[in-house]
Amino acid sequence: MREALPLIAAFGTALLLGWVMRRAGIIDRPNQRSNHERPTPRGGGLGILAGFFLALALLPEQSPANGAMLAGLAVCGGIAGLTGLLDDWFTLSETPKFIILAVISLALAGVAGPVLEFGVALPWLIGLAGTGLWVFTTANAVNFMDGSDGLILACLIPACLVLGLAGGGDVGPASLALAAALAGFAVWNAPLLHPRGTLFAGDAGALGASVLFAGLALRWAATGPDGTVWLAALLILPLLGDVLLTMAARARAGRRLFAPHRAHAYQLLIRTGSSHRRVAAIWAGLSLVCGALVLIGAAGPAGLKLAVFVIGVAGFTVFHRIVRQRAAAAGEDITQ
Incomplete structure (x- = not known):
């Protein structure tokens, strides 16, 4: 029961604060890029953060080094969440958001441990910059993909559960706590009880x-066996893959890469008639497949870790291409 208390606290806190935020009056009003038609309350992410922070406080005593890492992780996540909340309220300009997120990414790379082995040994500064870029890309990818009910939950909850199983004592309990907090928010966000x-x-x-x-995935990549970095990326492939492949397709079509658009695969599915529930279920299935590949790779040598990553990337690329081809056949502009 003691081991389950942090998870129960994370779930319950996210659930309760979600109920509060539904009545707080922070409203997301639809625009030309939205996938919703009615004004909808937002701010439920505060419950995720509060639930995770409470769970951290209730976790069994950590080693000094791991406790410091988790504290640094909490600070970085809290600053990122506060930045997002200010943007929800006041719509910050892109420049300060970019600078803040870049600083957070570099700080988190230092706290969790930069990846210094990537087939060859990397100089510390290059490892720090590359690791920070990965954090920055992951944060933006999740933010870009948060446009359909339950979508990021369908990816992050399985990823956190697998990381909880494979990550060991350094990140396992905290990853499960984050999964529990996400699940508490999912009661309000996932299209399960309602369309x-x-x-x-x-x-x-x-x-x-x-x-x-x-940060948790990075800690695993930095401290795990050789090749773990491939598995950390594979955990979140259904989100990263859609963003990066869509950007590549827009670049080939001569579109501005960072202009607003509705060309992600999940958006094309919605535009061609798929429900939010179906889209979330598809991404949950993709995430479970990636999770299974991660667990297979974690049990083997570095070569197997790279192999399952390549298999995952190839499979998702085929899926992404099929979605885009079907959308084009249905008359949709698949680059805008």
């Missing part, structure tokens, strides 16, 4: 949760 979610995470949730997950 549509009744609460959005907002940027506070998307940025905060993604930074927390990125």
Whole structure:
């Protein structure tokens, strides 16, 4: 029971604060890029963060080094969440958001441990910069993909559960706590009991949760056996893959890479008639497949870890291409 207390606390706190935020009056109003038609409460990400922070306080005593790492992770996630909340309220300009997230990414890379082995040994500064770039990319990818009910939950909850199983004592309990907090928010956001979610995470949730997950996955990559870095990326492939492949397709079509658009695979599915529930179920299935590949790779040598990563990337690329081809055949502009 004692081991389950942090998970219960994380779930219950996220659930309760989700109920509060539904009545707080912070509203997401639809625009030309939205996948929802009615004004919907947002800010549910505060529950995710609060649930995770409470669970951290209730976890069994950590070693000094791991306790310091988790404290640094919490600070980075909290600052990211606060930045997102301010953006939800006041719509910050892109420049300060970029700078804040870049600083958070580099700080988290230093706290969790930069990846210094990537087939060859990397100089510390290059490892720090590359690791920070990975955190920055992950946070933005999750934020970009947070446009359909339950979608980021369908990816992050399985990823956290697998990380909880494979990550060991350094990150396992904290990863399970993050999964529990996400599940508490899912009661309001996932299209399970209703066709549509009744609460959005907002940027506070998307940025905060993604930074927390990125830090935990990074810690595993930095301290795990050779090749673990491939598995850390594979955990979140269904989110990263859609963003990066969509950007590549837009670049080939001569589109501005960072202009607003509705060309992600999940958006194309919705535009061609798939429900939010179906889209979330598809991404949950993709995440479970990636999770299974991660567990297979974690049990073998570095070569197997790279192999399962390549298999995952190849499979998702085929899926992404099929979605885009079907959308184009249905008359959709698949680059805009």
